[in-house]
Amino acid sequence: MLKQWLKKDKEMIGRMIAAPFVATIIICFVTSGLYVENISLAIANLDDSSLSGEIVAAFENHSGFDVTLYVDSEEALQEAVYSKEATAGLILPAGFGKEVTEMKSPNALLILDGTNTTISGAAQGYASGIFKTLNAGIQTQALQKSGVPSQSIAQMMGNFTFVERSMYDPYSSFIYNMIYMVMAYMIQMQFLCFFLMPLLWEERENNRLTLGNKMMYKRIGLMCILTGCSTYAAMFLGSKLFHFPIASNFLCHLVIMLAYMFALCAVCFVISLFTCSRHKRYFFEIFCIAGPIILLTSGGVWPEFVTPNALTTIVKWLWPFSRVVMPFKTLHLKDTGWTAVLPAVGDCLQFGILWVMIGIAICAWRKRKGNGYRLMVVSEHTEN
Numbered sequence: 001m002l003k004q005w006l007k008k009d010k011e012m013i014g015r016m017i018a019a020p021f022v023a024t025i026i027i028c029f030v031t032s033g034l035y036v037e038n039i040s041l042a043i044a045n046l047d048d049s050s051l052s053g054e055i056v057a058a059f060e061n062h063s064g065f066d067v068t069l070y071v072d073s074e075e076a077l078q079e080a081v082y083s084k085e086a087t088a089g090l091i092l093p094a095g096f097g098k099e100v101t102e103m104k105s106p107n108a109l110l111i112l113d114g115t116n117t118t119i120s121g122a123a124q125g126y127a128s129g130i131f132k133t134l135n136a137g138i139q140t141q142a143l144q145k146s147g148v149p150s151q152s153i154a155q156m157m158g159n160f161t162f163v164e165r166s167m168y169d170p171y172s173s174f175i176y177n178m179i180y181m182v183m184a185y186m187i188q189m190q191f192l193c194f195f196l197m198p199l200l201w202e203e204r205e206n207n208r209l210t211l212g213n214k215m216m217y218k219r220i221g222l223m224c225i226l227t228g229c230s231t232y233a234a235m236f237l238g239s240k241l242f243h244f245p246i247a248s249n250f251l252c253h254l255v256i257m258l259a260y261m262f263a264l265c266a267v268c269f270v271i272s273l274f275t276c277s278r279h280k281r282y283f284f285e286i287f288c289i290a291g292p293i294i295l296l297t298s299g300g301v302w303p304e305f306v307t308p309n310a311l312t313t314i315v316k317w318l319w320p321f322s323r324v325v326m327p328f329k330t331l332h333l334k335d336t337g338w339t340a341v342l343p344a345v346g347d348c349l350q351f352g353i354l355w356v357m358i359g360i361a362i363c364a365w366r367k368r369k370g371n372g373y374r375l376m377v378v379s380e381h382t383e384n
Contacts, residue, residue, distance in 0.1 A: 004215070005222050012195050016227050020234035023186045027179050028242040036122040042069035042086035044077040049097025055108070055134060059090060064126035078111060087113045088123040179244055180329035181300040183235065185291070187227060187257070188321060192264055193284055195223055200272035201280070209272075220265060228257035235332070247332045252341045256328060259348035263320035266352035270359040298322040300329070316351075323347040 041059060045052050060067050069086050071077045077089040089111040099106035110127050112120040203209040203216055232246075232253045239246040247253055275283055295301060297315045299322055304312055316322050327344035330336055 002222075005219055009195070009219060009223065012223070013226060015194060016190060016223065017230045019186065019190050020183065020227075020231045021237065023182065024179065024234040024238040025241075027182050028238050028244070036119055037063050038066040039064060039088055039119060039123045039126070040068045040086045041065040041123075042071060042077050042080040042089040043067055044071045044074055044089065044091045046072070046074075046094045047092045047096040051097035051100055052092045055092060055130070058130045058134060059127075062126060062130060064122065074109075081111050081113055084113065087116075087119055088127075090127070179235070179238065180332055181295070181298075181325055183231060184260070184321065184325050184328050185295060187231060187260075188264060189287075189291070191223070191227055191261060192268060193287065196220070196265060196268050197272065197275075197280070197283065198277070200268060201275070201277040204272060205277065224258050224261040225254070227261065228254040231257065245333050245335065247335050247337070249335075249337055252331055252337055256324065256331065256341045256344055259345040259352075260320060260324045260328075263323070263348040263352040263355075266355035266359070267319065270355055270362065273359060273362055294319055294321050298325045300325040316347075317354075320348055320351050323351060 043056055043059065045056055056067075059065050065088075069080055071080060074091055077091055080086045081089045091109040091111070093106065093108070096106050096108065108131070110124065112123055114120050199216065199219065200209065203213060208216065232250055235246050238244065271283075294315075297307060297311065299307075299312075312322075324344055327340045330340040334340075
């Protein structure tokens with residue numbers, strides 16, 4: 001049986017082994033940078049004072065900014081940000097230093113390009129850190145001029161140092177959000193588009209799509225096991241090279257993957273009843289168009305509570321990805337073991353059984369109507 005499987009699916013076996021490794025390396029390489037740095041900054045220093053010069057120097061020396069442009073007016077700075085010559089712009093108004101020495105609390109203006117909230121948020125955080133540090137120095141100088149002893153100033157201000165770094169994601173590294181979601185989606189694309197649907201179409205067109213087609217079940221089962229093993233191996237390698245968390249229990253990973261692919265097989269069985277190999281181009285096109293919708297409504301990009309309840313329910317019963325992506329991420333990111341796996345497995349089994357029943361009902365209806373093919377129960381058949 002193993003030799004027959006290797007003979008029939010040798011090309012797909014190679015794909016399912018190689019694809020997770022390639023995807024893991026590419027995703028990790030692209031998203032492995034933790035911090036947003038070297039944000040392009042334009043500066044309009046309209047104040048000729050030592051304090052404004054100190055502020056400009058602080059921005060120039062900060063790793064989060066790359067000062068690429070100096071202008072002499074607020075209008076020129078705004079135009080630089082609007083035209084995307086710079087991502088952020090800093091304006092120090094005339095008389096800024098004088099007002100500070102007079103304790104009048106003047107305002108500096110930071111203009112941000114908000115088209116990328118991650119970068120603009122990082123720029124805002126870095127600028128806030130710079131001004132807080134300078135403000136502490138100014139307060140220290142003011143206290144010294146007031147005759148407060150240095151020891152008392154140190155006690156009041158606190159004796160600490162810190163380094164502010166704005167991460168790509170405020171809760172964790174961007175790679176942690178991407179690798180688990182993309183891996184589950186890549187499995188779906190590869191398994192479904194290049195193996196499962198072509199197999200179901202082939203078996204249907206050759207009148208072998210039957211409940212007794214043991215060879216078909218074996219091919220699907222072995223491919224599911226191979227996929228579960230290859231994805232874990234790829235993620236294990238990625239965790240060693242790029243240091244992202246992975247579940248210590250391989251069995252948990254394999255079980256949730258098998259449940260996920262069972263759910264995919266069930267819904268694809270129903271889809272195959274209304275399509276054939278002649279439609280594969282249209283099927284792939286529609287699936288590629290629906291892919292971003294599947295991702296965006298799965299809970300992996302935005303949490304479920306920001307999605308209408310009715311839409312979440314519909315999505316979960318139309319496609320199994322949303323039932324797996326967050327438990328899959330939780331399993332590996334937090335190593336929760338069976339706590340995350342068992343509810344997801346139950347959801348996938350429930351989903352799969354429902355869609356298998358729908359498919360069998362459609363076949364029975366077609367049999368009564370006498371059109372199309374029928375799903376037969378046979379005791380044996382030729383496996384070739």
